[in-house]
Amino acid sequence: MTPAASFCERALETLGLTSYSSRAYATLARLPQATAPDLADATRVPRQRIYDVLGSLIDQGLVAKTPGKPAAYRAVDPASAAEALIRGHRDSLARLEVVASDLVAELRTDWLTARSGLRPAAARSRDELGVVARMDHWREYAHHSVRATARPPFDGLADEDWVRRVRAITASGGSVRCVYHADLLSDPRLVARAESFAAAGEQARVTSAVETRMILTDSERALLTLPSADPAPDSAPGPVLLVDDAHTVARLQETFDHLWARATPFTSAA
Incomplete structure (x- = not known):
């Protein structure tokens, strides 16, 4: 984990995300997009939890799902994500x-x-x-x-x-x-x-x-x-x-x- 990633995850947790959600969003924000299994591997979030984590991030307006097989996920603009968390x-x-x-x-x-x-x-x-x-x-x-x-x-x-x-x-x-x-x-x-x-x-x-x-x-x-x-x-x-x-x-x-x-x-x- 890089120092920048560590800071971002701590900041996201301070704004109310769980450790898994913070890790998933911070990692996804640095990628164009990713499938759920690829994101689970990149973040070490258990595969049986990654869909719940992504669903929660979608509900909170932090992640968007791209249709396809397999479906891909992308992070919204961090400025919009931060505002959504503050609004909550x-x-x-x-x-x-x-x-x-x-x-x-x-x-x-x-x-x-x-x-x-x-x-x-x-x-x-x-x-x-x-x-x-x-x-x-x-x-x-x-x-x-x-x-x-x-x-x-x-x-x-x-x-x-x-x-x-x-x-x-x-x-x-x-x-x-x-x-x-x-x-x-x-x-x-x-x-x-x-x-x-x-x-x-x-x-x-x-x-x-x-x-x-x-x-x-x-x-x-x-x-x-x-x-x-x-x-x-x-x-x-x-x-x-x-x-x-x-x-x-x-x-x-x-x-x-x-x-x-x-x-x-x-x-x-x-």
């Missing part, structure tokens, strides 16, 4: 700003009251405020529709109660959809667990573009994991926010639908 961060920040605004609107009156020395008219617990929750609360709220995103460490896949709830919802005519982060495919045990959810009736897709854990129930409320204060990759997830503002939930639903449309069906990806 702006979109994520905009979603968090909406959630943070609702959080402030919900809590600030009680915060000021607590510091005024006055008792609030009606005492409410933190859960009743609709602010702090647990991810497994979705089972209490979901009756006919669940839309979820999952990323490492995929805690929910180990919960048999979640599987039973998925089965109950789908058996009664409801629908459950989940978009998993592509890291799922690197662990056969996780794949097997995801298959048990699929057997219970869950529809699943896979993409590397999953940025946070989120569960939308009945298009009425959302459970959203906020970023952890610890930046380490293996750190525990951040706090879970319960959102029931109709406008915010609608925005999160649109975000999920967009992610779902770009993701790969789990059955073919696995």
Whole structure:
């Protein structure tokens, strides 16, 4: 690896790409074009992962596919690629700003009251405020529709109660959809667990573009994991926010639908 390539890959990872995606784009940018097998050989990205990596780069607007047999891939202009990555961060920040605004609107009156020395008219617990929750609360709220995103460490896949709830919802005519982060495919045990959810009736897709854990129930409320204060990759997830503002939930639903449309069906990806 040349010093220039090393810097480019580090910069791309800083902008949000995985190590495989960073390596693939940086290498492809220095070539007119390349087939997937040739790029896998040049980058040492496993051949079973290179198509997922290229699919993710295409979804993010960083790579274009040239029709043919075999198909070839070419990198877009680095200026356009950098802008696409920055735009993704702006979109994520905009979603968090909406959630943070609702959080402030919900809590600030009680915060000021607590510091005024006055008792609030009606005492409410933190859960009743609709602010702090647990991810497994979705089972209490979901009756006919669940839309979820999952990323490492995929805690929910180990919960048999979640599987039973998925089965109950789908058996009664409801629908459950989940978009998993592509890291799922690197662990056969996780794949097997995801298959048990699929057997219970869950529809699943896979993409590397999953940025946070989120569960939308009945298009009425959302459970959203906020970023952890610890930046380490293996750190525990951040706090879970319960959102029931109709406008915010609608925005999160649109975000999920967009992610779902770009993701790969789990059955073919696995």
